[in-house]
Amino acid sequence: MIRVRNVSKSFNDQLVLNDVSLDIKSEEIFVVLGESGAGKSVLLKHLIGLLQPDSGTIQIDNEDITHLPESKLLKMRKKMGYLFQEGALYDFMTVFENIAFPLREHAHLDEKTIRQKVKDILKMIDLDEVEEKMPAQLSGGMKKRVALARAMILDSKILFCDEPTSGLDPIRSRDVSDLIRNVSRKFGCTTVITSHDIRNSFRVADRLALIHDGKIIAMGTQDELKASKDAFVKEFIS
Ligand SMILES: Nc1ncnc2c1ncn2[C@@H]1O[C@H](COP(=O)(O)OP(=O)(O)O)[C@@H](O)[C@H]1O
Ligand SMILES: [Mg+2]
CATH class of the missing domain: 3.40.50.300 (P-loop containing nucleotide triphosphate hydrolases)
Incomplete structure (x- = not known):
């Protein structure tokens, strides 16, 4: 509230x-x-x-x-998760690393769990087979999806x-x-x-x-x- x-x-x-x-x-x-x-x-x-x-x-x-x-x-x-106006993905990281970033920063998880969590959220957001792409290779709508996945990866309330x-x-x-x-x-x-x-x-x-x-x-x-x-x-x- x-x-x-x-x-x-x-x-x-x-x-x-x-x-x-x-x-x-x-x-x-x-x-x-x-x-x-x-x-x-x-x-x-x-x-x-x-x-x-x-x-x-x-x-x-x-x-x-x-x-x-x-x-x-x-x-x-x-x-909290944020989806800012510009989307603001890290250009130098793959989609996978972009989404995993908050987990690496704020959660203490092993690599296998991180992989699974990223895979689960990619699936939920209908983004299969883009994990290894760089943001520059994605359309505007896809970038928003990735940014949304990243915003929610810490189970934001x-x-x-x-x-x-x-x-x-x-x-x-x-x-x-x-x-x-x-x-x-x-x-x-x-x-x-x-x-x-x-x-x-x-x-x-x-x-x-x-x-x-x-x-x-x-x-x-x-x-x-x-x-x-x-x-x-x-x-x-x-
Ligand atoms: N940090 C700031 N310093 C000075 N003026 C600001 C600042 N942030 C926003 N403003 C001004 O406040 C007004 C509202 O801005 P904003 O909330 O960004 O509008 P919008 O509804 O388009 O999101 C604008 O006139 C903007 O120029
Ligand atoms: Mg605004």
């Missing part, structure tokens, strides 16, 4: 988050919608503890993360995806969205996605929030958003 309470954040004189509050339930898929520059990534970075609010609090599983020392934050982040469909064509976007939903359900994790891709957001989300001018102006299920009378909400989702 993620609880955001009255979070405000400015950069220089620009108020980016203005008294934002929201609750994300365990095991739900929650999408933060908004135009480019609305503050989606900034909000996500607060949930990961990469940014601290000027005021307000963020709780994850009842622990206030806004004032945790870095050592505790690092420990907490091990329960929370998955963060920043604009997972940006830069992909409509078919790949749909595939990646469906994959995130399937993986999220299979692992039973809480998933937070930022997006400006309405169609796919409606496909994957249990609930959504729309940020505009630093505020959450709508929050709820797809049907609840569609029923909104607010002019900006109507325009954004139409």
Whole structure:
């Protein structure tokens, strides 16, 4: 459970988050919608503890993360998987080594167990026979799949995806969205996605929030958003 309470954040004189509050339930898929520059990534970075609010609090599983020392934050982040906008695979490592990397860094496992775990997740993510390829040999959609496999390899309980469909064509976007939903359900994790891709957001989300001018102006299920009378909400989702 993620609880955001009255979070405000400015950069220089620009108020980016203005008294934002929201609750994300365990095991739900929650999408933060908004135009480019609305503050989606900034909000996500607060949930990961990469940014601290000027005021307000963020709780994850009842622990206030806004004032945790870095050592505790690092420990907490091990329960989290991230799929960042750029995908950010290591270009100089094979797919296998990319996915095995978090295991080698954070788990103390023998080589055989590592191999098995990587194989299992590749299968789950429908990525057979690419283990020995380099990232440069993969399509954009495949890279996202590999990045997702790497994000989940430590059995993450929370998955963060920043604009997972940006830069992909409509078919790949749909595939990646469906994959995130399937993986999220299979692992039973809480998933937070930022997006400006309405169609796919409606496909994957249990609930959504729309940020505009630093505020959450709508929050709820797809049907609840569609029923909104607010002019900006109507325009954004139409
Ligand atoms: N580290 C930073 N320093 C200064 N301004 C920032 C920083 N991060 C984000 N911003 C500004 O905050 C606003 C929201 O950014 P962002 O959350 O990245 O938008 P988006 O909704 O597209 O993800 C933008 O105007 C951006 O320039
Ligand atoms: Mg962003």
